[in-house]
Amino acid sequence: MTAIDEKIEPIFAEVLRRNAGEVEFHQAVMEVLGSIGRVVAKHPHYANSALIERICEPERQIIFRVPWMDDKGQHHIARGFRVQFNSALGPHKGGIRFHPSVNLGIIKFLGFEQTFKNALTGLPIGGGKGGSDFNPRDRSDGEIMRFCQSFMTELQRHVGEYTDVPAGDIGVGAREVGYMFGQYKRITNRYEAGVLTGKGLIYGGSRARKEATGYGAATFVQCMLRTRNTDFEDKKVVVSGSGNVAIYTMEKILSLGGKVVACSDSNGFIVDEGGIDLDLVKEIKEHRRERISEYAKIKKGTSRYVDGGTIWDVPCDVAMPSATQNELTGKDARTLIRNGVVAVGEGANMPCTPDAISAFREAGILFGPAKAANAGGVATSALEMQQNASRDSWTFEQTEKRLSEIMVGIHDLCAQTADEYGSPGDYVLGANIAGFVRVAEAMEALGVI
Ligand code: NDP
Ligand code: 2IT
Numbered sequence: 001m002t003a004i005d006e007k008i009e010p011i012f013a014e015v016l017r018r019n020a021g022e023v024e025f026h027q028a029v030m031e032v033l034g035s036i037g038r039v040v041a042k043h044p045h046y047a048n049s050a051l052i053e054r055i056c057e058p059e060r061q062i063i064f065r066v067p068w069m070d071d072k073g074q075h076h077i078a079r080g081f082r083v084q085f086n087s088a089l090g091p092h093k094g095g096i097r098f099h100p101s102v103n104l105g106i107i108k109f110l111g112f113e114q115t116f117k118n119a120l121t122g123l124p125i126g127g128g129k130g131g132s133d134f135n136p137r138d139r140s141d142g143e144i145m146r147f148c149q150s151f152m153t154e155l156q157r158h159v160g161e162y163t164d165v166p167a168g169d170i171g172v173g174a175r176e177v178g179y180m181f182g183q184y185k186r187i188t189n190r191y192e193a194g195v196l197t198g199k200g201l202i203y204g205g206s207r208a209r210k211e212a213t214g215y216g217a218a219t220f221v222q223c224m225l226r227t228r229n230t231d232f233e234d235k236k237v238v239v240s241g242s243g244n245v246a247i248y249t250m251e252k253i254l255s256l257g258g259k260v261v262a263c264s265d266s267n268g269f270i271v272d273e274g275g276i277d278l279d280l281v282k283e284i285k286e287h288r289r290e291r292i293s294e295y296a297k298i299k300k301g302t303s304r305y306v307d308g309g310t311i312w313d314v315p316c317d318v319a320m321p322s323a324t325q326n327e328l329t330g331k332d333a334r335t336l337i338r339n340g341v342v343a344v345g346e347g348a349n350m351p352c353t354p355d356a357i358s359a360f361r362e363a364g365i366l367f368g369p370a371k372a373a374n375a376g377g378v379a380t381s382a383l384e385m386q387q388n389a390s391r392d393s394w395t396f397e398q399t400e401k402r403l404s405e406i407m408v409g410i411h412d413l414c415a416q417t418a419d420e421y422g423s424p425g426d427y428v429l430g431a432n433i434a435g436f437v438r439v440a441e442a443m444e445a446l447g448v449i
Helices: 009-018 023-033 037-042 044-055 104-121 141-155 174-188 209-226 244-255 278-287 293-298 330-338 354-362 376-389 396-420 427-445
Strands: 060-069 075-086 092-098 127-132 164-167 236-239 259-264 268-272 303-307 318-320 343-345 366-368
Touching: 009 023, 009 044, 023 104, 023 354, 023 427, 037 044, 037 427, 044 427, 060 104, 060 141, 075 092, 075 104, 075 141, 075 164, 092 104, 092 174, 092 376, 104 127, 104 376, 104 396, 104 427, 127 141, 127 164, 141 174, 164 376, 209 244, 209 318, 209 343, 209 366, 209 376, 209 396, 236 244, 244 259, 244 278, 244 318, 268 293, 278 293, 293 303, 330 354, 354 366, 366 427, 376 396, 396 427
Parallel strands: 092 127, 092 164, 236 259, 236 318, 318 343, 343 366
Antiparallel strands: 060 075, 075 127, 259 268, 268 303
């Protein structure tokens, strides 16, 4: 990882001091501050008016109690969060995560990343993130609905189409967004479709939003491969996770001629050297909501399930970590490099540790960082907001075409920025600088607020 410039180092030291113990937040800030030394050297005004300090400080952080009742009549208390990180470019925008690991530091890292990711899309959206330490695993539909209603009963005070527009993330998909939208509508007595994105198609959702993050991530990697005169055709690909991002990453890769040989969930991974049967993964994960191990039980002869272990031991040409943060370590990166990986695209947020990123960069592997590679989801959320504002509904083809143009645009912007700052092919530097400059320009124009 690039060292932080000495002029910026005291700002980072202050971030560490004021946000003690929030290790994921520190990691995300370090990556961005480690990239912007050259920008500040070229444009010293970015260091004026505490601009970098302000960028590292969320505009507002909300923490609240979420009481809910299970099917047996037992009461539980979860903790809810919404971190409204930066609204210089538009209303706060970013997903909601339901996972037992959620804490303030994780939501802050996600909100910080989201701010630069959203800037890269070129669309008018600021950054934010929310969630809860509620564990949705094995909860009934009724329990999920009651939890979402309780969560939104508090959150509704803080969100709105001009204020803050949440969407899905880990543990939150169309079902949860639907329950939250229903409760928002009920409490406010407003059919304010633009308050949430990732909605179902029947009540204001956008076509291609479900597919967008995965399709976008595969498109980004395809653009990177093209810079080396190759593409996904006949490439062996490993995609971690088997949720929304992973499934539609696999779908796009298949349509581009690649072969996905492994995917996972938090318990283990499956390997199918003949190529993963995506319809079966969808059936198990999207409909039955079961474990990925079921796949190997159904496809007995051709596939195997590995309980625990690391999916990155499976040899591949392209790796797309699409589950969660810090899931691919330096050791995993070195295994992948030894096995001949040529490109890595981050579908999840911050899935590679700093050590892993350094290993990929040193080995000259094409590396697409999350804030660029997975920006297709939030970009299509912004397209959903556009459709809601104009009371319109676009076709799948129209929406996917815009998504694809946005992803090519983000790729080219990152590549050009990396060239301009003297590190051709360094998408980490390109994404961090290009995202930072857009947010910084808007913040300067709006005065010290
Ligand atoms: P889902 O809940 O649909 O799927 C998450 C997948 O990752 C599941 O397979 C899950 O396994 C696995 N997973 C989650 N937590 C862990 C963990 N701690 N260890 C190992 N595996 C884990 O979420 P998404 O697909 O929406 O999100 C995946 C990643 O992509 C996240 O980092 C998210 O922030 C990011 N992202 C999502 C976007 C979106 O539009 N949804 C947009 C951009 C980024 P299990 O079922 O066993 O829990
Ligand atoms: O991390 C992300 O970009 C998301 N979870 C999607 C956010 C959104 O508002 O669509």
